[in-house]
Every structure is written in C-alpha cells, then in structure tokens.
Amino acid sequence: MSSPDIASILENSRELDRLRKEQEDVLVEINKLHKKLQATPEVVEKPGDSSLARLKAMYIQAKDLSEREVTISNLLLSQLDTSLPSGLPRQQRRKMDGNDQKRKRMKSDSDIFRLSPSMWSYIEACVSFKDEQVAARVTSDAEKDEWFVVKVINFDEKTKEFEVLDEEPGDDEEGSGQKKYKLPASCIIPFPKRNDPLSTQEFPAGRNVLAVYPGTTALYKATVISTPRKRKSDEYLLEFDDDEEDGALPQRTVPFHKVVPLPEGHRQ
Numbered sequence: 001m002s003s004p005d006i007a008s009i010l011e012n013s014r015e016l017d018r019l020r021k022e023q024e025d026v027l028v029e030i031n032k033l034h035k036k037l038q039a040t041p042e043v044v045e046k047p048g049d050s051s052l053a054r055l056k057a058m059y060i061q062a063k064d065l066s067e068r069e070v071t072i073s074n075l076l077l078s079q080l081d082t083s084l085p086s087g088l089p090r091q092q093r094r095k096m097d098g099n100d101q102k103r104k105r106m107k108s109d110s111d112i113f114r115l116s117p118s119m120w121s122y123i124e125a126c127v128s129f130k131d132e133q134v135a136a137r138v139t140s141d142a143e144k145d146e147w148f149v150v151k152v153i154n155f156d157e158k159t160k161e162f163e164v165l166d167e168e169p170g171d172d173e174e175g176s177g178q179k180k181y182k183l184p185a186s187c188i189i190p191f192p193k194r195n196d197p198l199s200t201q202e203f204p205a206g207r208n209v210l211a212v213y214p215g216t217t218a219l220y221k222a223t224v225i226s227t228p229r230k231r232k233s234d235e236y237l238l239e240f241d242d243d244e245e246d247g248a249l250p251q252r253t254v255p256f257h258k259v260v261p262l263p264e265g266h267r268q
Contacts, residue, residue, distance in 0.1 A: 012076050019069045026062045030055070038201070039261050042186035129155060129162070129190060135210065135219050135260050136164050137187040144267045147210060147219035152188075153180070162188050168217050194257040197234060202227050203259065210266070211238055212258035219260075221268050228256045241268060 033055050037043070044051055129152040136150040150164040166179045189210070192200040203209050203224050211222045226237035235253040243249055 009076065009079050012072055012079070016069065016072045016076065019065055019072065023062060023065045023069070026058055026065065030058050030062065033058070035201070038190075040264060041189060042263065045184060045186040129188075132190070134162075134164070134191060135189040135212075136162075136166075136181070136183055137263075138164075138166065138181050138183070145263070147189075149212060149217040149219070150181070160185055164188075166217075189260045189263070191260060192257045194255075197228070197256060200256060201261075202229060202256075203236070203261075205230075208262045209236075209238070210260050210262045211236070211240070211254045213240060213243075214252055214254065221262060221266060222254075222259075225251050 033051065037051060037055075043049055132152050133149050134152055135147050137145050137147050138150065139146040148166055149168075150166050152162055153165050154163040155161075156163070161182050161184055164181050164183060166181065168178075205224050205226060207224045209222055209224060210219045212218070213220050220240050220242075222238040222240045224236055225239055228234055228236060231237060234256050236256060236259055237251050238254050238259075239249040239251055243252075
C-alpha cells in the first residue's frame with residue numbers, strides 16, 4: 001500500500017470521527033428541545049415561537065450528517081477492500097466483506113434509533129398519537145381547567161388540531177354517549193409510554209404534577225410524595241389537592257404512565 005493511499009484512508013477516518021462528533025452534538029440539542037416541548041407543549045402556540053422550526057432544522061442537519069457518514073464509511077470500505085493483500089483467499093475476503101456490511105447495517109440501524117425521539121419528535125409524535133390515550137384539557141372557564149383521559153382519533157397537520165374522543169363522559173354530561181372534541185396542541189399532553197419506563201422523566205418528591213385520580217378518567221393536581229424508583233415499583237405515591245379525608249390528605253398510588261407535568265398556569 002502506497003503512502004498516498006494510507007494518507008487518504010487516515011484523512012477519511014478523521015472525517016468520519018468528526019462527523020460522528022458533530023452528530024452527537026446535534027442530538028444533544030435535539031434531546032434538550034424534546035424535553036422542553038414535553039414539559040411545556042403549549043409554548044408552540046405562543047406568537048413568534050420558533051421551537052418547531054428549530055427542531056426541523058436540527059433533524060435535517062442530523063439527517064445530512066448521517067448520510068455523509070454513510071458516504072464516508074462506504075468510501076473507506078472501498079479503499080480498504082482495494083488495499084487488501086491480493087493473496088488473501090477469496091472466501092476469507094468475502095467473509096470479511098460480509099462482516100463489514102453487517103457492522104455497517106448495525107451502525108445504520110443505530111443511527112435510525114438515535115435519530116428517532118425517545119419521548120417523541122413533536123410533529124411526528126402528534127401524528128403517531130392516533131389511537132393513543134392522552135391527557136386533554138376539554139373545558140376551560142374563568143375559574144378552572146378540566147383535564148380528562150381521551151383517545152386521539154386524528155391529527156390535522158394543517159390546522160394543528162387534534163380530534164379526540166372522550167370515551168367515558170361523566171354522569172353530569174349531556175347525554176350518555178361518547179363525546180368528540182377538536183383541540184389545539186396546547187390542550188394535549190401525551191402520557192409516558194407504559195412499556196418504556198426507563199426513558200420516562202421521573203418527577204422528584206415535592207414536585208406538583210397532573211395525575212389521573214384512581215378509579216376515574218379525570219386528572220387533578222397532585223404532589224409527589226415518593227417516586228417509582230424509590231418505591232422500586234412502577235407507581236408514584238401522590239397527594240391530590242382538595243382530596244381531604246378526616247382532616248388529612250390521603251396518599252394514593254398512581255402508575256407512572258398516568259402522571260404528566262403540571263401545565264403552567266393550571267387552575268383547579
């Protein structure tokens with residue numbers, strides 16, 4: 001192998017390392033914005049907010065970096081293949097090529113996983129919410145906000161509105177059938193994934209949250225007394241506001257996937 005060949009391979013290797021480092025930096029920023037949108041989804045409704053535009057730009061940048069990484073990886077594979085000793089048995093070379101391709105596929109799969117959101121990319125998540133249960137503010141008057149568990153029927157990408165179904169309306173609702181609502185994104189909070197507790201944000205003791213009251217489909221403000229991690233279970237121990245019994249607030253257990261951040265300015 002000539003010196004120019006070695007120099008070219010080393011240069012491409014350095015470029016590959018640079019691309020991976022840049023990808024990691026972009027992914028850190030993407031994850032920061034994901035957490036912000038999950039904690040305060042209503043921010044996208046504010047005039048002049050550019051959160052979604054920035055998220056889209058970062059995803060485009062991450063995609064471009066990933067594609068460039070694949071290009072450089074293919075070039076390096078080609079250079080190394082050409083530089084292999086000519087006396088190497090053909091069968092052994094095929095085996096090496098197969099292993100390289102396997103590693104390449106594993107890397108590509110890893111990139112796809114890393115580039116997909118762990119609590120979900122905002123726009124893609126909105127579409128993927130179809131048939132999922134979410135927390136929704138279906139009524140809001142001058143005195144209080146009312147949040148219920150609803151099922152997402154559809155998300156209109158043009159109007160940015162969710163069509164949701166309240167499958168269990170209260171006894172005081174007009175009629176006894178299921179009710180549909182069209183709500184903006186600011187009135188929707190996704191629940192944590194039931195089957196993915198490790199990637200779920202855990203609220204510390206003392207934090208105010210919004211949680212499904214046991215035995216109902218309504219969400220109320222509550223205070224975290226103990227976390228699932230501390231309890232070594234999948235449930236929070238909570239005290240709900242205005243839940244007084246015999247002069248004290250009882251402590252109730254609620255599954256982690258029925259607890260969400262308390263919206264800013266919540267009224268109860």
